[in-house]
Amino acid sequence: MTAHSLLSGKHILDGGMASELEYLGANIDGPLWSAHVLEESPDKIIAVHRAYIEANAEIIETASYQVSRMGYAEVGLDPGRADAALLRSVGLARQAAEFYPDRRILVAASLGPYGAALHNGAEYHGNYTCTFDDLIAFHRQRINVLASALPSESPDLLAFETLPSLAEAEAIGQAMGPHPELRAWFSFTCRDGIHVAHGELLRQCASAVSAFPQTAAVGINCTHPSLIDSLIAELRAGCDKPVIVYPNSGEGWDAEHRCWTGTSDPAAFGDEAREWFSAGAQVVGGCCRTRPAHIREAAASRPNN
Numbered sequence: 035m036t037a038h039s040l041l042s043g044k045h046i047l048d049g050g051m052a053s054e055l056e057y058l059g060a061n062i063d064g065p066l067w068s069a070h071v072l073e074e075s076p077d078k079i080i081a082v083h084r085a086y087i088e089a090n091a092e093i094i095e096t097a098s099y100q101v102s103r104m105g106y107a108e109v110g111l112d113p114g115r116a117d118a119a120l121l122r123s124v125g126l127a128r129q130a131a132e133f134y135p136d137r138r139i140l141v142a143a144s145l146g147p148y149g150a151a152l153h154n155g156a157e158y159h160g161n162y163t164c165t166f167d168d169l170i171a172f173h174r175q176r177i178n179v180l181a182s183a184l185p186s187e188s189p190d191l192l193a194f195e196t197l198p199s200l201a202e203a204e205a206i207g208q209a210m211g212p213h214p215e216l217r218a219w220f221s222f223t224c225r226d227g228i229h230v231a232h233g234e235l236l237r238q239c240a241s242a243v244s245a246f247p248q249t250a251a252v253g254i255n256c257t258h259p260s261l262i263d264s265l266i267a268e269l270r271a272g273c274d275k276p277v278i279v280y281p282n283s284g285e286g287w288d289a290e291h292r293c294w295t296g297t298s299d300p301a302a303f304g305d306e307a308r309e310w311f312s313a314g315a316q317v318v319g320g321c322c323r324t325r326p327a328h329i330r331e332a333a334a335s336r337p338n339n
């Protein structure tokens with residue numbers, strides 16, 4: 035299957051993992067968010083995947099956004115445990131999909147950016163102090179683990195997401211070089227209607243990643259829904275790859291008081307999803323604070339439904 039055909043048609047991606055785990059009573063306050071739940075409460079991870087599949091998601095993302103050797107070492111955990119946790123996250127998603135043998139469910143391995151392993155919000159500006167080679171090494175390590183996984187722990191796609199900069203996307207392209215057989219999407223977090231978080235033009239980033247043989251889709255995530263229409267146009271100006279969008283719920287994070295503000299109406303999210311599909315998105319899902327109700331509404335808004 036070519037990278038392009040894997041996502042032909044219109045598809046529904048799942049929504050937020052961390053907030054749904056919290057709703058199920060898991061403690062996600064630690065610096066690794068949902069990562070430690072992989073070890074302590076795998077049943078809750080499966081339950082979240084199933085809730086999204088039942089809300090009509092056809093692509094589910096593993097609970098591995100913050101799983102990396104570097105991230106584990108930063109919080110004093112044995113880095114070797116990160117490799118096992120990454121593989122386990124894929125295995126849990128596959129187990130959840132097995133409950134629905136009549137449906138085609140794709141498993142995408144969630145791979146956060148370098149900044150997510152620093153636990154300081156650096157992924158939302160991308161001003162890292164590391165070298166370009168450090169970025170390549172960071173991504174190569176997880177890619178190698180997944181590339182050599184057994185079938186039961188092997189994802190259909192790698193989801194490089196919340197990418198803040200062109201440099202990080204280019205580093206990933208280099209890290210994937212030895213593995214042309216892999217399939218991946220590249221999703222950026224954006225600060226306005228045309229720029230990624232670090233400041234490069236989204237269309238420039240889309241053009242760069244579309245040159246990689248592994249690229250199955252390019253997209254936008256962890257961004258306010260009001261910016262998505264404009265950003266889809268930028269993606270389409272930069273490349274002809276399938277477009278994937280999974281914005282946040284629309285609530286805002288108040289860093290001073292450490293809480294979410296505003297509200298998010300799943301029905302309104304569904305109305306926006308209809309616009310995103312008609313603007314050219316091929317895959318729609320949700321990022322922070324989206325829940326199965328948002329995904330169900332997005333699925334109901336998909337064309338030909």
Ligand SMILES: [Zn+2]
Binds near residue numbers: 255256282321
């Ligand atoms: Zn997010």
